[in-house]
Amino acid sequence: MSIDHDHGVTGAEHTGHVPAVPDPGLPHHTWRPTDVDERLAKRAERQVASLFGLSAVCVILFLVAYFAFDIGDNHTTVGGFAASTLALGSTLGLALLFIGIGIIQWARKLMSDQELVEMRHPARSSDEDREATVEALQLGLEESGIARRPLVRNSLLGAVGLLGLPAIVMLRDLGPLPGDALYHTVWKKGMRVVRDVVGTPINVADLEIGDLVNAEPEIVFAVDEDGEHVLHGADLQIAKSKAAVILLRMDPSDITPGKGRENWSVDGIVCYSKICTHVGCPISLNERKTHHLLCPCHQSTFDLADSGKVVFGPAARALPQLPLMVDEEGFLVAQSDFTEPVGPSFWERDS
Structure with a gap:
Protein backbone atom coordinates (compact mmCIF):
# COMPACT_ATOMS: atom_id res chain seq x y z
CA MET A 1 0.00 0.00 0.00
CA SER A 2 1.25 3.53 -0.82
CA ILE A 3 0.17 6.98 0.32
CA ASP A 4 -0.44 9.85 -2.09
CA HIS A 5 -0.16 13.03 -0.02
CA ASP A 6 -2.28 14.94 -2.52
CA HIS A 7 -5.05 12.42 -3.15
CA GLY A 8 -5.08 10.14 -0.05
CA VAL A 9 -4.79 6.35 0.00
CA THR A 10 -3.79 4.63 -3.21
CA GLY A 11 -2.84 1.13 -4.19
CA ALA A 12 -4.65 -1.82 -2.64
CA GLU A 13 -7.06 0.17 -0.44
CA HIS A 14 -7.83 2.50 -3.33
CA THR A 15 -9.31 -0.44 -5.22
CA GLY A 16 -11.12 -1.78 -2.12
CA HIS A 17 -8.92 -4.89 -1.71
CA VAL A 18 -6.76 -5.63 1.36
CA PRO A 19 -4.04 -8.22 0.84
CA ALA A 20 -4.52 -11.32 3.03
CA VAL A 21 -2.15 -11.90 5.92
CA PRO A 22 -0.10 -14.96 5.14
CA ASP A 23 -0.59 -17.98 7.42
CA PRO A 24 2.44 -17.94 9.73
CA GLY A 25 2.02 -21.66 10.38
CA LEU A 26 3.26 -23.44 13.47
CA PRO A 27 6.80 -22.96 14.74
CA HIS A 28 9.16 -25.89 14.51
CA HIS A 29 8.40 -28.40 17.24
CA THR A 30 11.03 -28.66 19.96
CA TRP A 31 11.22 -32.02 21.63
CA ARG A 32 11.47 -32.20 25.40
CA PRO A 33 14.54 -33.77 26.97
CA THR A 34 12.44 -36.66 28.27
CA ASP A 35 11.21 -37.37 24.73
CA VAL A 36 14.69 -38.07 23.42
CA ASP A 37 16.49 -39.37 26.49
CA GLU A 38 15.00 -42.43 28.18
CA ARG A 39 17.33 -41.92 31.14
CA LEU A 40 15.76 -38.53 31.83
CA ALA A 41 12.29 -40.03 31.33
CA LYS A 42 13.01 -42.65 33.98
CA ARG A 43 14.22 -39.98 36.36
CA ALA A 44 11.05 -37.95 35.76
CA GLU A 45 9.01 -41.08 36.39
CA ARG A 46 10.74 -41.58 39.74
CA GLN A 47 10.12 -37.93 40.62
CA VAL A 48 6.40 -38.25 39.94
CA ALA A 49 6.18 -41.48 41.92
CA SER A 50 8.06 -39.83 44.79
CA LEU A 51 5.55 -36.98 44.88
CA PHE A 52 2.68 -39.45 45.05
CA GLY A 53 4.55 -41.31 47.78
CA LEU A 54 4.98 -38.10 49.78
CA SER A 55 1.23 -37.56 49.49
CA ALA A 56 0.65 -41.01 50.98
CA VAL A 57 3.05 -40.24 53.84
CA CYS A 58 1.18 -37.00 54.58
CA VAL A 59 -2.12 -38.90 54.75
CA ILE A 60 -0.59 -41.31 57.27
CA LEU A 61 0.72 -38.36 59.30
CA PHE A 62 -2.78 -36.85 59.20
CA LEU A 63 -4.22 -40.02 60.72
CA VAL A 64 -1.51 -40.08 63.38
CA ALA A 65 -2.14 -36.41 64.25
CA TYR A 66 -5.89 -36.98 64.36
CA PHE A 67 -5.56 -39.56 67.13
CA ALA A 68 -2.48 -38.08 68.82
CA PHE A 69 -3.86 -34.59 69.45
CA ASP A 70 -7.02 -33.88 71.41
CA ILE A 71 -9.37 -32.13 68.98
CA GLY A 72 -10.33 -28.74 70.35
CA ASP A 73 -7.42 -28.61 72.78
CA ASN A 74 -6.10 -25.06 72.52
CA HIS A 75 -3.49 -25.47 75.25
CA THR A 76 -1.02 -27.40 73.07
CA THR A 77 0.18 -24.83 70.54
CA VAL A 78 2.84 -24.53 67.85
CA GLY A 79 3.80 -20.99 66.89
CA GLY A 80 0.66 -19.65 68.53
CA PHE A 81 -1.64 -22.06 66.64
CA ALA A 82 -3.50 -25.03 68.09
CA ALA A 83 -1.36 -28.11 67.47
CA SER A 84 -4.26 -30.24 66.25
CA THR A 85 -5.47 -27.61 63.78
CA LEU A 86 -1.97 -26.97 62.44
CA ALA A 87 -1.10 -30.67 62.11
CA LEU A 88 -4.36 -31.71 60.48
CA GLY A 89 -4.51 -28.76 58.10
CA SER A 90 -0.87 -28.92 57.00
CA THR A 91 -0.74 -32.70 56.47
CA LEU A 92 -4.00 -32.90 54.52
CA GLY A 93 -3.08 -29.80 52.49
CA LEU A 94 0.34 -31.20 51.63
CA ALA A 95 -1.20 -34.54 50.64
CA LEU A 96 -3.40 -32.81 48.08
CA LEU A 97 -0.56 -30.51 46.98
CA PHE A 98 1.85 -33.38 46.28
CA ILE A 99 -0.75 -35.19 44.19
CA GLY A 100 -1.38 -32.02 42.19
CA ILE A 101 2.32 -31.36 41.58
CA GLY A 102 2.87 -34.99 40.63
CA ILE A 103 0.09 -34.92 38.03
CA ILE A 104 1.43 -31.65 36.58
CA GLN A 105 4.96 -33.09 36.31
CA TRP A 106 3.56 -36.24 34.73
CA ALA A 107 1.75 -34.18 32.10
CA ARG A 108 4.71 -31.86 31.42
CA LYS A 109 7.43 -34.47 31.16
CA LEU A 110 5.96 -37.90 30.40
CA MET A 111 2.64 -37.62 28.58
CA SER A 112 2.62 -37.45 24.80
CA ASP A 113 3.74 -34.02 23.50
CA GLN A 114 1.69 -32.95 20.47
CA GLU A 115 0.50 -29.66 19.00
CA LEU A 116 -3.08 -29.62 17.80
CA VAL A 117 -5.28 -27.14 15.93
CA GLU A 118 -9.01 -27.32 16.69
CA MET A 119 -11.35 -25.72 14.17
CA ARG A 120 -14.61 -24.15 15.25
CA HIS A 121 -17.65 -26.33 14.88
CA PRO A 122 -21.41 -26.10 15.57
CA ALA A 123 -22.71 -26.47 19.11
CA ARG A 124 -23.61 -30.08 18.41
CA SER A 125 -20.82 -32.05 16.89
CA SER A 126 -21.49 -34.45 14.07
CA ASP A 127 -21.61 -38.17 14.72
CA GLU A 128 -18.26 -38.52 12.98
CA ASP A 129 -16.72 -35.93 15.33
CA ARG A 130 -18.15 -37.68 18.35
CA GLU A 131 -16.69 -40.99 17.27
CA ALA A 132 -13.39 -39.28 16.59
CA THR A 133 -13.48 -37.70 20.06
CA VAL A 134 -14.00 -41.07 21.72
CA GLU A 135 -11.12 -42.47 19.69
CA ALA A 136 -8.96 -39.47 20.67
CA LEU A 137 -9.78 -39.98 24.35
CA GLN A 138 -8.84 -43.62 24.05
CA LEU A 139 -5.65 -42.65 22.27
CA GLY A 140 -4.89 -40.06 24.95
CA LEU A 141 -5.30 -42.71 27.61
CA GLU A 142 -2.82 -44.89 25.77
CA GLU A 143 -0.40 -42.03 25.15
CA SER A 144 -0.51 -40.93 28.80
CA GLY A 145 1.77 -43.85 29.41
CA ILE A 146 -0.27 -45.09 32.35
CA ALA A 147 -0.14 -48.64 30.98
CA ARG A 148 3.58 -48.45 30.17
CA ARG A 149 4.60 -46.84 33.43
CA PRO A 150 3.24 -49.00 36.27
CA LEU A 151 5.32 -47.15 38.86
CA VAL A 152 3.47 -43.89 38.17
CA ARG A 153 0.10 -45.63 37.88
CA ASN A 154 0.42 -47.65 41.07
CA SER A 155 1.82 -44.79 43.15
CA LEU A 156 -1.02 -42.50 41.96
CA LEU A 157 -3.68 -45.08 42.77
CA GLY A 158 -2.14 -45.63 46.18
CA ALA A 159 -1.98 -41.92 47.00
CA VAL A 160 -5.53 -41.21 45.81
CA GLY A 161 -6.85 -44.30 47.57
CA LEU A 162 -5.32 -43.24 50.87
CA LEU A 163 -7.03 -39.85 50.60
CA GLY A 164 -10.29 -41.60 51.41
CA LEU A 165 -9.05 -42.53 54.88
CA PRO A 166 -9.21 -38.98 56.35
CA ALA A 167 -12.83 -38.72 55.23
CA ILE A 168 -13.66 -42.03 56.90
CA VAL A 169 -11.82 -41.13 60.10
CA MET A 170 -13.44 -37.70 60.35
CA LEU A 171 -16.90 -39.28 60.27
CA ARG A 172 -16.35 -39.76 64.00
CA ASP A 173 -16.68 -36.00 64.46
CA LEU A 174 -20.28 -36.14 63.24
CA GLY A 175 -21.18 -37.53 66.65
CA PRO A 176 -22.46 -40.84 67.98
CA LEU A 177 -24.92 -42.96 66.02
CA PRO A 178 -28.52 -41.90 66.74
CA GLY A 179 -29.76 -45.35 67.77
CA ASP A 180 -33.49 -44.96 68.48
Whole structure:
Protein backbone atom coordinates (compact mmCIF):
# COMPACT_ATOMS: atom_id res chain seq x y z
CA MET A 1 0.00 0.00 0.00
CA SER A 2 1.25 3.53 -0.82
CA ILE A 3 0.17 6.98 0.32
CA ASP A 4 -0.44 9.85 -2.09
CA HIS A 5 -0.16 13.03 -0.02
CA ASP A 6 -2.28 14.94 -2.52
CA HIS A 7 -5.05 12.42 -3.15
CA GLY A 8 -5.08 10.14 -0.05
CA VAL A 9 -4.79 6.35 0.00
CA THR A 10 -3.79 4.63 -3.21
CA GLY A 11 -2.84 1.13 -4.19
CA ALA A 12 -4.65 -1.82 -2.64
CA GLU A 13 -7.06 0.17 -0.44
CA HIS A 14 -7.83 2.50 -3.33
CA THR A 15 -9.31 -0.44 -5.22
CA GLY A 16 -11.12 -1.78 -2.12
CA HIS A 17 -8.92 -4.89 -1.71
CA VAL A 18 -6.76 -5.63 1.36
CA PRO A 19 -4.04 -8.22 0.84
CA ALA A 20 -4.52 -11.32 3.03
CA VAL A 21 -2.15 -11.90 5.92
CA PRO A 22 -0.10 -14.96 5.14
CA ASP A 23 -0.59 -17.98 7.42
CA PRO A 24 2.44 -17.94 9.73
CA GLY A 25 2.02 -21.66 10.38
CA LEU A 26 3.26 -23.44 13.47
CA PRO A 27 6.80 -22.96 14.74
CA HIS A 28 9.16 -25.89 14.51
CA HIS A 29 8.40 -28.40 17.24
CA THR A 30 11.03 -28.66 19.96
CA TRP A 31 11.22 -32.02 21.63
CA ARG A 32 11.47 -32.20 25.40
CA PRO A 33 14.54 -33.77 26.97
CA THR A 34 12.44 -36.66 28.27
CA ASP A 35 11.21 -37.37 24.73
CA VAL A 36 14.69 -38.07 23.42
CA ASP A 37 16.49 -39.37 26.49
CA GLU A 38 15.00 -42.43 28.18
CA ARG A 39 17.33 -41.92 31.14
CA LEU A 40 15.76 -38.53 31.83
CA ALA A 41 12.29 -40.03 31.33
CA LYS A 42 13.01 -42.65 33.98
CA ARG A 43 14.22 -39.98 36.36
CA ALA A 44 11.05 -37.95 35.76
CA GLU A 45 9.01 -41.08 36.39
CA ARG A 46 10.74 -41.58 39.74
CA GLN A 47 10.12 -37.93 40.62
CA VAL A 48 6.40 -38.25 39.94
CA ALA A 49 6.18 -41.48 41.92
CA SER A 50 8.06 -39.83 44.79
CA LEU A 51 5.55 -36.98 44.88
CA PHE A 52 2.68 -39.45 45.05
CA GLY A 53 4.55 -41.31 47.78
CA LEU A 54 4.98 -38.10 49.78
CA SER A 55 1.23 -37.56 49.49
CA ALA A 56 0.65 -41.01 50.98
CA VAL A 57 3.05 -40.24 53.84
CA CYS A 58 1.18 -37.00 54.58
CA VAL A 59 -2.12 -38.90 54.75
CA ILE A 60 -0.59 -41.31 57.27
CA LEU A 61 0.72 -38.36 59.30
CA PHE A 62 -2.78 -36.85 59.20
CA LEU A 63 -4.22 -40.02 60.72
CA VAL A 64 -1.51 -40.08 63.38
CA ALA A 65 -2.14 -36.41 64.25
CA TYR A 66 -5.89 -36.98 64.36
CA PHE A 67 -5.56 -39.56 67.13
CA ALA A 68 -2.48 -38.08 68.82
CA PHE A 69 -3.86 -34.59 69.45
CA ASP A 70 -7.02 -33.88 71.41
CA ILE A 71 -9.37 -32.13 68.98
CA GLY A 72 -10.33 -28.74 70.35
CA ASP A 73 -7.42 -28.61 72.78
CA ASN A 74 -6.10 -25.06 72.52
CA HIS A 75 -3.49 -25.47 75.25
CA THR A 76 -1.02 -27.40 73.07
CA THR A 77 0.18 -24.83 70.54
CA VAL A 78 2.84 -24.53 67.85
CA GLY A 79 3.80 -20.99 66.89
CA GLY A 80 0.66 -19.65 68.53
CA PHE A 81 -1.64 -22.06 66.64
CA ALA A 82 -3.50 -25.03 68.09
CA ALA A 83 -1.36 -28.11 67.47
CA SER A 84 -4.26 -30.24 66.25
CA THR A 85 -5.47 -27.61 63.78
CA LEU A 86 -1.97 -26.97 62.44
CA ALA A 87 -1.10 -30.67 62.11
CA LEU A 88 -4.36 -31.71 60.48
CA GLY A 89 -4.51 -28.76 58.10
CA SER A 90 -0.87 -28.92 57.00
CA THR A 91 -0.74 -32.70 56.47
CA LEU A 92 -4.00 -32.90 54.52
CA GLY A 93 -3.08 -29.80 52.49
CA LEU A 94 0.34 -31.20 51.63
CA ALA A 95 -1.20 -34.54 50.64
CA LEU A 96 -3.40 -32.81 48.08
CA LEU A 97 -0.56 -30.51 46.98
CA PHE A 98 1.85 -33.38 46.28
CA ILE A 99 -0.75 -35.19 44.19
CA GLY A 100 -1.38 -32.02 42.19
CA ILE A 101 2.32 -31.36 41.58
CA GLY A 102 2.87 -34.99 40.63
CA ILE A 103 0.09 -34.92 38.03
CA ILE A 104 1.43 -31.65 36.58
CA GLN A 105 4.96 -33.09 36.31
CA TRP A 106 3.56 -36.24 34.73
CA ALA A 107 1.75 -34.18 32.10
CA ARG A 108 4.71 -31.86 31.42
CA LYS A 109 7.43 -34.47 31.16
CA LEU A 110 5.96 -37.90 30.40
CA MET A 111 2.64 -37.62 28.58
CA SER A 112 2.62 -37.45 24.80
CA ASP A 113 3.74 -34.02 23.50
CA GLN A 114 1.69 -32.95 20.47
CA GLU A 115 0.50 -29.66 19.00
CA LEU A 116 -3.08 -29.62 17.80
CA VAL A 117 -5.28 -27.14 15.93
CA GLU A 118 -9.01 -27.32 16.69
CA MET A 119 -11.35 -25.72 14.17
CA ARG A 120 -14.61 -24.15 15.25
CA HIS A 121 -17.65 -26.33 14.88
CA PRO A 122 -21.41 -26.10 15.57
CA ALA A 123 -22.71 -26.47 19.11
CA ARG A 124 -23.61 -30.08 18.41
CA SER A 125 -20.82 -32.05 16.89
CA SER A 126 -21.49 -34.45 14.07
CA ASP A 127 -21.61 -38.17 14.72
CA GLU A 128 -18.26 -38.52 12.98
CA ASP A 129 -16.72 -35.93 15.33
CA ARG A 130 -18.15 -37.68 18.35
CA GLU A 131 -16.69 -40.99 17.27
CA ALA A 132 -13.39 -39.28 16.59
CA THR A 133 -13.48 -37.70 20.06
CA VAL A 134 -14.00 -41.07 21.72
CA GLU A 135 -11.12 -42.47 19.69
CA ALA A 136 -8.96 -39.47 20.67
CA LEU A 137 -9.78 -39.98 24.35
CA GLN A 138 -8.84 -43.62 24.05
CA LEU A 139 -5.65 -42.65 22.27
CA GLY A 140 -4.89 -40.06 24.95
CA LEU A 141 -5.30 -42.71 27.61
CA GLU A 142 -2.82 -44.89 25.77
CA GLU A 143 -0.40 -42.03 25.15
CA SER A 144 -0.51 -40.93 28.80
CA GLY A 145 1.77 -43.85 29.41
CA ILE A 146 -0.27 -45.09 32.35
CA ALA A 147 -0.14 -48.64 30.98
CA ARG A 148 3.58 -48.45 30.17
CA ARG A 149 4.60 -46.84 33.43
CA PRO A 150 3.24 -49.00 36.27
CA LEU A 151 5.32 -47.15 38.86
CA VAL A 152 3.47 -43.89 38.17
CA ARG A 153 0.10 -45.63 37.88
CA ASN A 154 0.42 -47.65 41.07
CA SER A 155 1.82 -44.79 43.15
CA LEU A 156 -1.02 -42.50 41.96
CA LEU A 157 -3.68 -45.08 42.77
CA GLY A 158 -2.14 -45.63 46.18
CA ALA A 159 -1.98 -41.92 47.00
CA VAL A 160 -5.53 -41.21 45.81
CA GLY A 161 -6.85 -44.30 47.57
CA LEU A 162 -5.32 -43.24 50.87
CA LEU A 163 -7.03 -39.85 50.60
CA GLY A 164 -10.29 -41.60 51.41
CA LEU A 165 -9.05 -42.53 54.88
CA PRO A 166 -9.21 -38.98 56.35
CA ALA A 167 -12.83 -38.72 55.23
CA ILE A 168 -13.66 -42.03 56.90
CA VAL A 169 -11.82 -41.13 60.10
CA MET A 170 -13.44 -37.70 60.35
CA LEU A 171 -16.90 -39.28 60.27
CA ARG A 172 -16.35 -39.76 64.00
CA ASP A 173 -16.68 -36.00 64.46
CA LEU A 174 -20.28 -36.14 63.24
CA GLY A 175 -21.18 -37.53 66.65
CA PRO A 176 -22.46 -40.84 67.98
CA LEU A 177 -24.92 -42.96 66.02
CA PRO A 178 -28.52 -41.90 66.74
CA GLY A 179 -29.76 -45.35 67.77
CA ASP A 180 -33.49 -44.96 68.48
CA ALA A 181 -33.16 -41.24 69.33
CA LEU A 182 -34.98 -40.27 66.12
CA TYR A 183 -38.10 -42.09 67.33
CA HIS A 184 -38.42 -40.33 70.68
CA THR A 185 -38.41 -36.87 72.26
CA VAL A 186 -38.18 -35.79 75.91
CA TRP A 187 -41.96 -35.62 76.27
CA LYS A 188 -43.37 -38.05 78.84
CA LYS A 189 -46.53 -38.52 80.83
CA GLY A 190 -47.30 -35.63 83.17
CA MET A 191 -44.71 -33.22 81.67
CA ARG A 192 -46.13 -29.70 81.53
CA VAL A 193 -46.50 -27.72 78.32
CA VAL A 194 -44.93 -24.29 78.86
CA ARG A 195 -44.69 -21.17 76.72
CA ASP A 196 -41.62 -20.92 74.55
CA VAL A 197 -38.79 -18.68 75.87
CA VAL A 198 -40.58 -17.53 79.06
CA GLY A 199 -41.30 -21.07 80.28
CA THR A 200 -44.60 -20.34 82.06
CA PRO A 201 -47.13 -23.18 82.32
CA ILE A 202 -50.37 -22.89 80.34
CA ASN A 203 -53.77 -23.09 81.96
CA VAL A 204 -56.76 -24.07 79.83
CA ALA A 205 -58.44 -20.78 80.77
CA ASP A 206 -55.45 -18.83 79.38
CA LEU A 207 -56.36 -19.63 75.77
CA GLU A 208 -59.24 -18.30 73.70
CA ILE A 209 -60.59 -19.77 70.48
CA GLY A 210 -58.18 -18.92 67.66
CA ASP A 211 -55.13 -18.52 69.91
CA LEU A 212 -51.93 -20.17 68.71
CA VAL A 213 -49.05 -20.57 71.16
CA ASN A 214 -45.47 -21.70 70.58
CA ALA A 215 -44.58 -24.07 73.40
CA GLU A 216 -42.02 -26.54 74.68
CA PRO A 217 -41.69 -29.17 77.42
CA GLU A 218 -40.92 -28.13 80.98
CA ILE A 219 -37.67 -29.85 81.88
CA VAL A 220 -36.71 -29.60 85.55
CA PHE A 221 -33.02 -29.25 86.42
CA ALA A 222 -32.87 -32.16 88.83
CA VAL A 223 -32.49 -35.90 88.97
CA ASP A 224 -35.51 -37.86 87.75
CA GLU A 225 -37.13 -40.85 89.43
CA ASP A 226 -34.76 -43.26 87.67
CA GLY A 227 -31.71 -41.51 89.09
CA GLU A 228 -30.67 -40.15 85.69
CA HIS A 229 -29.47 -36.58 85.35
CA VAL A 230 -31.70 -34.29 83.35
CA LEU A 231 -30.20 -32.74 80.23
CA HIS A 232 -28.48 -29.38 80.47
CA GLY A 233 -26.52 -26.95 78.30
CA ALA A 234 -26.40 -27.61 74.56
CA ASP A 235 -28.02 -31.05 74.99
CA LEU A 236 -30.97 -29.40 76.71
CA GLN A 237 -31.44 -26.88 73.90
CA ILE A 238 -31.28 -29.61 71.27
CA ALA A 239 -33.86 -31.67 73.15
CA LYS A 240 -36.20 -28.67 73.47
CA SER A 241 -35.91 -27.80 69.80
CA LYS A 242 -36.75 -31.38 68.82
CA ALA A 243 -39.74 -31.39 71.18
CA ALA A 244 -41.03 -27.93 70.18
CA VAL A 245 -44.81 -27.82 69.75
CA ILE A 246 -47.65 -25.47 68.90
CA LEU A 247 -50.98 -25.21 70.69
CA LEU A 248 -54.14 -24.12 68.92
CA ARG A 249 -57.56 -23.67 70.48
CA MET A 250 -60.63 -24.03 68.30
CA ASP A 251 -64.29 -24.85 68.72
CA PRO A 252 -64.37 -28.52 69.85
CA SER A 253 -67.05 -29.20 67.24
CA ASP A 254 -64.53 -28.33 64.48
CA ILE A 255 -62.18 -31.15 65.48
CA THR A 256 -62.28 -34.41 63.52
CA PRO A 257 -60.23 -36.73 65.75
CA GLY A 258 -58.34 -39.60 64.17
CA LYS A 259 -58.91 -43.19 65.22
CA GLY A 260 -57.74 -43.60 68.81
CA ARG A 261 -57.28 -39.84 69.26
CA GLU A 262 -60.70 -39.02 70.64
CA ASN A 263 -59.26 -37.87 73.99
CA TRP A 264 -56.05 -36.19 72.73
CA SER A 265 -57.45 -32.64 72.88
CA VAL A 266 -58.61 -30.60 75.88
CA ASP A 267 -61.64 -28.31 75.41
CA GLY A 268 -60.71 -27.72 71.76
CA ILE A 269 -56.95 -27.30 72.45
CA VAL A 270 -54.79 -29.45 70.20
CA CYS A 271 -51.02 -29.82 70.26
CA TYR A 272 -48.75 -30.69 67.32
CA SER A 273 -45.04 -30.84 66.58
CA LYS A 274 -43.68 -27.52 65.34
CA ILE A 275 -41.26 -29.27 62.94
CA CYS A 276 -42.43 -29.63 59.33
CA THR A 277 -42.37 -33.22 58.08
CA HIS A 278 -40.91 -32.10 54.74
CA VAL A 279 -37.40 -30.82 55.56
CA GLY A 280 -37.76 -29.76 59.19
CA CYS A 281 -38.58 -26.05 59.01
CA PRO A 282 -40.35 -24.50 62.05
CA ILE A 283 -44.05 -23.87 61.37
CA SER A 284 -46.22 -21.16 62.89
CA LEU A 285 -48.22 -19.47 60.08
CA ASN A 286 -51.84 -20.02 61.12
CA GLU A 287 -54.97 -19.59 58.98
CA ARG A 288 -57.41 -18.91 61.77
CA LYS A 289 -60.66 -19.62 59.93
CA THR A 290 -59.55 -22.90 58.34
CA HIS A 291 -57.30 -24.16 61.18
CA HIS A 292 -54.60 -24.69 58.57
CA LEU A 293 -50.95 -24.33 59.48
CA LEU A 294 -48.56 -23.22 56.74
CA CYS A 295 -44.83 -23.94 56.52
CA PRO A 296 -43.00 -20.77 55.34
CA CYS A 297 -40.22 -22.71 53.60
CA HIS A 298 -42.06 -24.70 50.92
CA GLN A 299 -45.74 -23.95 51.65
CA SER A 300 -46.70 -27.36 53.00
CA THR A 301 -50.09 -26.93 54.68
CA PHE A 302 -51.51 -29.06 57.50
CA ASP A 303 -55.07 -29.27 58.84
CA LEU A 304 -54.87 -29.07 62.65
CA ALA A 305 -58.58 -29.84 62.95
CA ASP A 306 -58.06 -33.19 61.20
CA SER A 307 -55.08 -34.91 62.86
CA GLY A 308 -52.56 -32.58 61.18
CA LYS A 309 -53.11 -34.12 57.73
CA VAL A 310 -51.36 -32.61 54.70
CA VAL A 311 -53.73 -30.59 52.52
CA PHE A 312 -51.14 -28.95 50.26
CA GLY A 313 -47.45 -28.91 49.45
CA PRO A 314 -44.51 -31.30 49.26
CA ALA A 315 -44.79 -32.74 52.79
CA ALA A 316 -45.69 -36.43 52.67
CA ARG A 317 -46.61 -37.01 56.33
CA ALA A 318 -49.06 -35.46 58.76
CA LEU A 319 -47.75 -33.42 61.68
CA PRO A 320 -47.24 -35.66 64.73
CA GLN A 321 -49.85 -34.89 67.41
CA LEU A 322 -49.04 -34.79 71.12
CA PRO A 323 -51.85 -36.17 73.32
CA LEU A 324 -52.88 -33.66 76.00
CA MET A 325 -54.55 -33.79 79.40
CA VAL A 326 -54.88 -31.50 82.42
CA ASP A 327 -53.08 -31.91 85.74
CA GLU A 328 -54.55 -31.31 89.19
CA GLU A 329 -53.77 -27.59 89.00
CA GLY A 330 -55.50 -27.11 85.66
CA PHE A 331 -52.33 -26.85 83.58
CA LEU A 332 -51.84 -28.60 80.25
CA VAL A 333 -49.58 -31.65 80.39
CA ALA A 334 -48.68 -34.45 77.98
CA GLN A 335 -50.31 -37.86 78.19
CA SER A 336 -47.17 -39.42 76.70
CA ASP A 337 -44.48 -38.83 74.13
CA PHE A 338 -45.39 -38.54 70.44
CA THR A 339 -46.58 -41.86 69.07
CA GLU A 340 -44.59 -41.37 65.84
CA PRO A 341 -41.22 -39.79 64.97
CA VAL A 342 -41.15 -36.01 64.58
CA GLY A 343 -39.48 -34.13 61.77
CA PRO A 344 -38.57 -35.17 58.20
CA SER A 345 -38.63 -38.75 57.01
CA PHE A 346 -35.53 -40.92 57.31
CA TRP A 347 -34.45 -44.25 55.82
CA GLU A 348 -35.47 -46.56 58.65
CA ARG A 349 -38.86 -44.97 59.25
CA ASP A 350 -41.63 -47.35 58.21
CA SER A 351 -44.79 -45.51 59.30
